[in-house]
Amino acid sequence: MAAVQARKTSAQERKHWDRKWIPYVLLAPAIITIVVVILSPLVTTIYYSFSNIDLIRDRTTFIGFDNYVELFSSRLFWKAVEINLKFAAIVVVVPTLMGLFFALLLVEEFVGRGIGRTLLILPWALPWIVIGLLWNWVVHSQFGALNGLLYSLGLIEKYIPFMADENWALFFTAMASAWRQTSFSAILLLAALQTIPEDLYDAAKVDGAGMRARFRFITIAWIRPTLTIVLLYNIVLGFLQFDAVWVMTQGGPGDATMLISVLLYRYSFINFDLGMGAAVSNVLGLITMGVGLIFVRLTYRSQSTYS
Amino acid sequence: MSATSGTIWQVAARRGATYAAFFCLLFWVGFPVYYMLITSFMDPPELGVKPPHWIPQEPTIENYREVIIGKTGQRGDYGTTTEFSRMMPALLNSTFVSVSVVLLNLLIGGMAAYAFSRFDFRFSRFVYLGVLMTRVLPALSLIVPLFIILRKLKLINTLWALIFTYTIFILPLTIWILREYFDTLARDIEEMALIDGATRWQAFRIVVAPLAVPGLIAVGVMSFMEAWSEFFFALTLTNSLTYPPLLMSFRNLHQVNWNALAAATTIGVLPPVIVAFVFQRYLVRGLSEGAVKG
Numbered sequence: 287m288a289a290v291q292a293r294k295t296s297a298q299e300r301k302h303w304d305r306k307w308i309p310y311v312l313l314a315p316a317i318i319t320i321v322v323v324i325l326s327p328l329v330t331t332i333y334y335s336f337s338n339i340d341l342i343r344d345r346t347t348f349i350g351f352d353n354y355v356e357l358f359s360s361r362l363f364w365k366a367v368e369i370n371l372k373f374a375a376i377v378v379v380v381p382t383l384m385g386l387f388f389a390l391l392l393v394e395e396f397v398g399r400g401i402g403r404t405l406l407i408l409p410w411a412l413p414w415i416v417i418g419l420l421w422n423w424v425v426h427s428q429f430g431a432l433n434g435l436l437y438s439l440g441l442i443e444k445y446i447p448f449m450a451d452e453n454w455a456l457f458f459t460a461m462a463s464a465w466r467q468t469s470f471s472a473i474l475l476l477a478a479l480q481t482i483p484e485d486l487y488d489a490a491k492v493d494g495a496g497m498r499a500r501f502r503f504i505t506i507a508w509i510r511p512t513l514t515i516v517l518l519y520n521i522v523l524g525f526l527q528f529d530a531v532w533v534m535t536q537g538g539p540g541d542a543t544m545l546i547s548v549l550l551y552r553y554s555f556i557n558f559d560l561g562m563g564a565a566v567s568n569v570l571g572l573i574t575m576g577v578g579l580i581f582v583r584l585t586y587r588s589q590s591t592y593s
Numbered sequence: 594m595s596a597t598s599g600t601i602w603q604v605a606a607r608r609g610a611t612y613a614a615f616f617c618l619l620f621w622v623g624f625p626v627y628y629m630l631i632t633s634f635m636d637p638p639e640l641g642v643k644p645p646h647w648i649p650q651e652p653t654i655e656n657y658r659e660v661i662i663g664k665t666g667q668r669g670d671y672g673t674t675t676e677f678s679r680m681m682p683a684l685l686n687s688t689f690v691s692v693s694v695v696l697l698n699l700l701i702g703g704m705a706a707y708a709f710s711r712f713d714f715r716f717s718r719f720v721y722l723g724v725l726m727t728r729v730l731p732a733l734s735l736i737v738p739l740f741i742i743l744r745k746l747k748l749i750n751t752l753w754a755l756i757f758t759y760t761i762f763i764l765p766l767t768i769w770i771l772r773e774y775f776d777t778l779a780r781d782i783e784e785m786a787l788i789d790g791a792t793r794w795q796a797f798r799i800v801v802a803p804l805a806v807p808g809l810i811a812v813g814v815m816s817f818m819e820a821w822s823e824f825f826f827a828l829t830l831t832n833s834l835t836y837p838p839l840l841m842s843f844r845n846l847h848q849v850n851w852n853a854l855a856a857a858t859t860i861g862v863l864p865p866v867i868v869a870f871v872f873q874r875y876l877v878r879g880l881s882e883g884a885v886k887g
Contacts, residue, residue, distance in 0.1 A: 413822030
């Protein structure tokens with residue numbers, strides 16, 4: 287606090303005239319562009335979702351809640367919600383557990399740890415579209431790596447057309463997302479694990495805490511904030527994933543991998559029903575905003591506790 | 594945790610478990626990537642033989658050559674197409690977009706972060722929270738009005754559409770990370786410079802900027818990777834001008850040559866992968882600061 291008080295004296299006082307406008311000038315480009323490109327579309331999306339948009343005649347008519355009524359009464363939407371929930375479940379559970387597993391591994395000392403840590407970055411560094419393609423190669427029915435592996439090991443006689451099966455298709459599109467999120471989760475969790483002071487463990491040992499107790503009351507307790515953040519990120523991704531699914535299946539086979547985001551794309555850019563597209567956008571936005579708000583609250587609180 | 598405690602058997606078991614887990618990690622991360630790599634070095638007929646060749650029998654760089662000169666299907670009936678001639682221009686476009694995004698983002702975001710960090714002004718807290726809130730808005734859900742705005746501005750199917758949207762969507766994260774950075778930096782030295790009669794700009798240039806370099810690198814690298822990889826906006830706002838949507842259109846070709854596709858994919862991921870490995874330390878730090886604190 288003293289530093290802050292001191293800051294407001296002499297030099298600052300003397301340059302009082304420049305303090306007034308400098309911050310506004312510095313902020314202007316960021317704020318103006320954010321308002322134009324993020325906030326104004328946000329307001330517009332809300333308006334569009336209550337409108338019927340005729341692109342050909344360039345006419346927008348207000349129709350109240352009709353889009354939402356149509357959306358919520360359509361079987362397609364609820365199917366997308368159901369599919370998306372299953373998808374998100376895998377994208378939350380698998381990366382969080384595997385990420386924790388790999389992070390715990392890479393905090394140990396062993397030959398090869400450096401290679402492991404570097405390799406861990408790789409999935410995270412790849413574009414989603416490439417991750418979709420990679421997993422296409424893994425699950426392909428004619429030359430897929432997984433089929434090849436199972437065949438080489440003698441576990442199957444014939445290659446399995448995974449992506450023609452609705453359940454496998456959903457499972458593997460989710461696994462592609464889980465693959466990348468595992469790296470992301472492990473990187474964050476590893477960074478958190480590295481900050482645990484070693485003497486906490488020593489003290490606990492002296493007090494007679496067993497390995498399980500030490501894991502639960504020191505390791506997990508220490509990384510809990512990071513674990514929460516990782517969970518929230520994975521949940522949000524579970525609802526916003528589009529790229530990797532689009533390149534793998536485009537929502538198929540049938541509608542088996544039609545996430546809400548895929549539905550949004552179909553309404554907006556295949557049917558060109560922008561009003562309905564906007565309605566789906568808002569539903570999706572509300573879901574992720576809900577998660578996001580929890581996230582901001584949690585981080586904001588943890589920030590104020592250590593400052 | 595020490596591996597030295599316990600009997601020799603316990604130590605051995607622990608070692609064994611560690612290496613088993615390490616193998617899992619190598620397999621999990623490496624298997625899909627390895628398979629794509631070997632595919633890119635195979636002639637088309639070799640892909641899909643049963644059982645598969647885990648090491649190419651006659652490795653070839655023909656796929657890479659075909660992708661780079663932009664002509665595939667020179668070797669028989671594997672889908673002749675000139676679609677791949679769009680590859681090199683797309684990589685150039687991606688480079689231009691990514692580098693522009695990094696520079697714009699550092700400039701605009703850096704200015705804003707510095708303002709938030711060093712000045713108390715009206716509504717500063719409110720504006721800051723507002724900026725952070727935009728981070729939780731899904732970009733996906735803004736696409737419809739964004740499309741219409743850009744259409745009115747006649748920016749659809751231009752690189753500028755991508756540069757603007759990428760820069761702005763990554764700004765909140767940039768501002769958050771850099772503000773944290775500026776907050777912890779040598780405020781006292783900066784104050785002393787000011788007292789000694791330096792202007793704000795001099796104080797920033799001589800004291801703050803050099804110390805902020807690691808933060809700037811972290812943010813720069815993250816925005817580069819984001820801009821290089823972004824697919825959804827590039828798909829909807831342009832006609833495959835950049836690398837990610839072009840890759841998608843290769844995949845949708847009627848007779849896709851998977852070996853050429855593997856080569857194209859490998860070439861296109863080199864920039865972000867190299868950047869990630871080179872700046873690994875900064876990246877991990879930026880990522881965990883941006884994610885955990887932000």
